[in-house]
Amino acid sequence: MNAHHDTNTSDAVPSVPAVINGAPLDELPTDLYIPPQALRVFLQQFEGPLDLLLYLVRKRSIDILLVDIVQVTEQYVAYVNMMEQLAWDNVANYLLIAATLIEIRSRALLPPPIEDTPVDELSPEEDLLRRLRAYLPFREVVKDLDALPQIGRDTCMVSIPFAQAARPPTIAVHDLSTALNNFIARNEAEQHYFIAPEKITTESKVQYIVSRVHTKRKVALIDLLEAREGRMGLVTVFIAMMELVKRTIISLVQQKPYAPIYLRDISSKR
Amino acid sequence: MKLSQVKYIVEGALLTAHEPLQLNDLKKLFEVHECPAAATLEKALMELTAEKASRPVFLQQVASGYRYQLQPDLMSRVQQLSESRRPNHSQAFMETLALIAYRQPITRGEIEQMRGVTTVDHIMRTLLANEWVRIMGRKEVVGYPALYGTTKKFLDDFNLKDLAHLPPLPAMPTIDEMMNTNLYGDSA
Amino acid sequence: MKLSQVKYIVEGALLTAHEPLQLNDLKKLFEVHECPAAATLEKALMELTAEKASRPVFLQQVASGYRYQLQPDLMSRVQQLSESRRPNHSQAFMETLALIAYRQPITRGEIEQMRGVTTVDHIMRTLLANEWVRIMGRKEVVGYPALYGTTKKFLDDFNLKDLAHLPPLPAMPTIDEMMNTNLYGDSA
Numbered sequence: 001m002n003a004h005h006d007t008n009t010s011d012a013v014p015s016v017p018a019v020i021n022g023a024p025l026d027e028l029p030t031d032l033y034i035p036p037q038a039l040r041v042f043l044q045q046f047e048g049p050l051d052l053l054l055y056l057v058r059k060r061s062i063d064i065l066l067v068d069i070v071q072v073t074e075q076y077v078a079y080v081n082m083m084e085q086l087a088w089d090n091v092a093n094y095l096l097i098a099a100t101l102i103e104i105r106s107r108a109l110l111p112p113p114i115e116d117t118p119v120d121e122l123s124p125e126e127d128l129l130r131r132l133r134a135y136l137p138f139r140e141v142v143k144d145l146d147a148l149p150q151i152g153r154d155t156c157m158v159s160i161p162f163a164q165a166a167r168p169p170t171i172a173v174h175d176l177s178t179a180l181n182n183f184i185a186r187n188e189a190e191q192h193y194f195i196a197p198e199k200i201t202t203e204s205k206v207q208y209i210v211s212r213v214h215t216k217r218k219v220a221l222i223d224l225l226e227a228r229e230g231r232m233g234l235v236t237v238f239i240a241m242m243e244l245v246k247r248t249i250i251s252l253v254q255q256k257p258y259a260p261i262y263l264r265d266i267s268s269k270r
Numbered sequence: 271m272k273l274s275q276v277k278y279i280v281e282g283a284l285l286t287a288h289e290p291l292q293l294n295d296l297k298k299l300f301e302v303h304e305c306p307a308a309a310t311l312e313k314a315l316m317e318l319t320a321e322k323a324s325r326p327v328f329l330q331q332v333a334s335g336y337r338y339q340l341q342p343d344l345m346s347r348v349q350q351l352s353e354s355r356r357p358n359h360s361q362a363f364m365e366t367l368a369l370i371a372y373r374q375p376i377t378r379g380e381i382e383q384m385r386g387v388t389t390v391d392h393i394m395r396t397l398l399a400n401e402w403v404r405i406m407g408r409k410e411v412v413g414y415p416a417l418y419g420t421t422k423k424f425l426d427d428f429n430l431k432d433l434a435h436l437p438p439l440p441a442m443p444t445i446d447e448m449m450n451t452n453l454y455g456d457s458a
Numbered sequence: 459m460k461l462s463q464v465k466y467i468v469e470g471a472l473l474t475a476h477e478p479l480q481l482n483d484l485k486k487l488f489e490v491h492e493c494p495a496a497a498t499l500e501k502a503l504m505e506l507t508a509e510k511a512s513r514p515v516f517l518q519q520v521a522s523g524y525r526y527q528l529q530p531d532l533m534s535r536v537q538q539l540s541e542s543r544r545p546n547h548s549q550a551f552m553e554t555l556a557l558i559a560y561r562q563p564i565t566r567g568e569i570e571q572m573r574g575v576t577t578v579d580h581i582m583r584t585l586l587a588n589e590w591v592r593i594m595g596r597k598e599v600v601g602y603p604a605l606y607g608t609t610k611k612f613l614d615d616f617n618l619k620d621l622a623h624l625p626p627l628p629a630m631p632t633i634d635e636m637m638n639t640n641l642y643g644d645s646a
Contacts, residue, residue: 047362133443142364157583158474179549180559182549285473327473348487
């Protein structure tokens with residue numbers, strides 16, 4: 001989404017985030033249904049997941065520390081799912097925040113743990129809040145930074161040419177070819193440096209889990225994760241799993257705290 | 271040498287220079303026997319700076335020295351004459367620059383952690399190509415990631431004398447402020 | 459529009475232009491509705507020309523239009539300064555010059571597109587002022603952007619007989635080489 005962003009200067013989130021068919025879209029629809037095109041326009045207003053989360057949290061005046069996190073989470077996950085269908089580059093970042101929200105949500109639903117968490121360790125919600133708060137000053141200071149008069153934009157240097165200045169060459173001709181080569185190499189390097197990872201979609205993970213659970217009845221969560229898929233894979237499996245629990249296709253089983261978590265097929269029992 | 275003559279010479283040099291000039295450069299305008307005292311040079315620069323008001327160009331001190339530059343209200347007119355486009359930087363670009371400016375030295379990973387977004391390659395590339403940002407070293411952690419910082423050119427291009435003149439970074443808001451204050455000019 | 463304001467705008471444009479400006483160019487500085495009559499513009503130019511005496515730069519009409527230039531009595535001082543300064547040509551400057559030398563004729567837009575930077579304004583100005591680069595023509599596309607190329611002076615200053623004697627560009631590096639080359643001059 002940053003690719004879209006860079007073509008225009010985006011201000012802070014405007015009071016009217018998007019205009020759809022001439023009508024301002026200034027409220028998040030309560031039923032969560034937004035036509036995909038409108039959603040795209042809407043989400044383009046945001047710089048990233050923190051920004052979107054902040055907006056949701058503030059618009060709803062939801063105290064993230066309370067149980068209302070459920071509502072935000074659902075909304076957030078719904079957006080992320082739609083975003084995924086729109087095949088955006090930045091989905092992984094949103095998914096990571098979604099995973100955090102889900103973790104907060106799951107903790108809220110569980111009874112408090114028997115052991116106290118160490119004091120110096122922030123809970124996920126505290127950590128998320130801290131990140132939001134730490135991010136805000138930078139989001140804000142952009143206005144002031146951008147207001148500074150910039151060379152090439154707001155002003156330019158006066159440098160009246162004075163002729164007859166037979167300056168000796170201060171650049172060796174060799175430097176020129178080096179400069180162009182470095183330039184070409186740098187561009188090429190950066191174009192090739194990043195090897196695009198395979199797209200991992202929630203839907204593909206849903207199907208994968210269903211097929212595994214279907215044949216084996218009971219599968220350990222750990223067996224569904226593949227190290228080579230990294231953080232993105234982990235998050236996607238997690239979301240796919242939650243989705244399947246919601247659709248009552250699987251259930252999660254854990255014998256005791258810290259024991260392995262199993263996914264069990266419950267669809268075939270029906 | 272009279273102050274008026276020092277001003278005349280210094281102004282001529284600054285109007286024709288391609289880069290900002292420092293006091294040391296300006297001294298080279300004079301023969302050894304006529305070279306004015308540093309105090310006189312500074313007085314000349316001060317008086318030239320003060321002439322600003324009604325003139326279309328004015329003297330400005332930036333990180334790498336003194337330079338004459340155009341009054342900002344004339345820039346859009348002057349741009350009509352050349353083919354230069356007005357560069358507009360996105361919020362993502364500026365946030366990345368702000369993090370580097372205020373938190374340098376900083377790694378790309380730290381920037382991404384703060385913004386919650388993967389830094390797009392072309393933002394870093396533009397920052398490096400603009401020479402607003404440079405690699406200052408490597409962080410002594412696994413992978414030795416590059417540490418980024420701002421350059422003198424960044425200060426020059428943003429009309430800053432030094433990093434201390436950056437606009438102050440707003441304080442980290444309290445949770446209450448974050449939820450309730452009108453931070454974005456929206457009506458939340 | 460008052461004459462004083464016309465003078466302010468015209469002086470600003472002439473002080474920052476990198477080539478002499480003609481009356482027709484100067485008209486582009488104004489919106490249609492505010493554009494002064496030719497007589498007013500000429501009066502402004504006349505008055506600006508008359509201010510000559512005590513200023514270090516003065517307005518001069520040459521074959522291709524009006525331009526500001528340095529008072530002759532300052533020439534040797536300024537030249538002495540510029541020769542003593544080893545111009546610190548930035549990476550951006552070198553890359554821009556290299557692109558023009560190897561890829562001419564090239565438009566500014568093409569350079570900006572390749573380098574991903576929009577602020578090459580001062581670089582083009584310096585290259586034109588050095589007379590290493592000149593406008594060779596206009597590209598037959600929307601806006602008729604100027605096509606830049608190198609000059610004879612560029613060849614002279616670099617001790618080249620002709621462009622064919624530019625050092626050949628080494629072959630494109632392999633990906634492996636690219637990964638291992640020290641591209642940013644840092645201690646990777």
